[in-house]
Amino acid sequence: MKPCACCGMLVEDGAYHPYGACLMMMAAKDSAVVQTNLDAIVRYGEDHVRGERKSLAILEADLVEKRKAVRKKIREREEDTRAAVERAILATVRVCDASLLTPEFVEKEVEEIVEEVMETAGPFWETPFG
Numbered sequence: 748m749k750p751c752a753c754c755g756m757l758v759e760d761g762a763y764h765p766y767g768a769c770l771m772m773m774a775a776k777d778s779a780v781v782q783t784n785l786d787a788i789v790r791y792g793e794d795h796v797r798g799e800r801k802s803l804a805i806l807e808a809d810l811v812e813k814r815k816a817v818r819k820k821i822r823e824r825e826e827d828t829r830a831a832v833e834r835a836i837l838a839t840v841r842v843c844d845a846s847l848l849t850p851e852f853v854e855k856e857v858e859e860i861v862e863e864v865m866e867t868a869g870p871f872w873e874t875p876f877g
Contacts, residue, residue, distance in 0.1 A: 756781060763789060825861065832860045 748757045754769035756778045763785055771781045836856055 828864050829857055829861050832857050832864075 748759050750756065751758050751764060751769060751772075753766070754772040756764070756768065756772045758764045768781050768785055771784060772778065775781060833853065836853055
């Protein structure tokens with residue numbers, strides 16, 4: 748321990764001793780009172796950091812849930828789009844030659860149309876959550 752050059756309070760090497768502590772020491776003339784106040788300040792700071800970490804953990808958990816919800820909504824929209832495209836193809840085939848309609852043909856057409864819808868939909872499909 749060594750005395751502070753400003754106020755004379757005995758301070759351990761590396762201990763928290765801001766200029767405010769010097770002002771308290773000059774007023775109180777009691778290093779125990781100053782140390783008690785400094786300890787309270789440090790505890791307050793530590794409690795504040797713990798509280799912020801809890802808040803961040805809550806926000807992170809909420810963000811994870813929102814991302815899941817957005818992904819689910821995108822999957823649902825993709826499925827709805829795929830079903831609508833399949834219905835449209837089948838309705839068109841009723842008018843055309845049904846012998847051209849094979850499961851492979853339908854799947855290929857559905858994939859191409861869904862890709863086109865996804866590309867042209869832009870922000871409707873895109874989310875900030877990835």
